[in-house]
Amino acid sequence: MPRDSNLPSAVLFDMDGTLTDSEKWWYAAERDILGALGVTWTEERARTTIGAPLEWVCAKVIREDGLEASAQKLAADMSRRVCEVARTSGVIWRPGAYELLELCVRLGIPTALVTSSFQELADVIRESAPRGSLTVSVASDSEVAGKPSAQPYLLAAQRLDVAADDCVIFEDSVFGVRSAMAARSHAVAVPFLVEIPSWPLLLRVNSLQEVGESELRAFMSAPLPAGDPLLSPRGND
Incomplete structure (x- = not known):
């Protein structure tokens, strides 16, 4: 089946606070x-x-x-x-997280876990995820710089063989959002324990429960950020 170009080539997830209540x-x-x-x-x-x-x-x-x-x-x-x-x-999933992973599997969208935790915990989470999801993971003990650098998300996209600007990324922290925007992906903030500034071109949902196929399409139609909002000369305007 040919890929639907209106859907993301991949969906990348932060772990702690975004996918899991850890x-x-x-x-x-x-x-x-x-x-x-x-x-x-x-x-x-x-x-x-x-x-x-x-x-x-x-x-x-x-x-x-x-x-x-x-x-x-x-x-x-x-x-x-x-x-x-x-x-x-046992893993405690954030509201809507497990269901969104299942949706991505049904739609044929590959998913990845990109975390500031170590690989050993990422592996535990992946073992509990829906079958066929989170086929790739990048942890903070990998070979690249950590968040807020773009490198973790760029590496995840590379491992999935997709372009970073064709990915949707879900994040719950300032460090993570900056990383996602620096990768010039469709960055979606899902605030949990910390407030995230309303930076231009940063997408936002209250919960992953709000995200379905139509929302994934809408995210892909949104303009892409120009980079890290704290480093971009024009602040992504």
């Missing part, structure tokens, strides 16, 4: 592991790092709190803790 697992792991090092880790502080690459977050805390610790080891410990919870408790 931010609370991260907060608990960060609070416990950092607390053992004498760091007071509040929900407010955690929100400032939502969407950022895991090891970058750990390096930031080490620097700000003057810790004698390894960012790589801290990140690995946190990732291991969250993976254990995910395997024990």
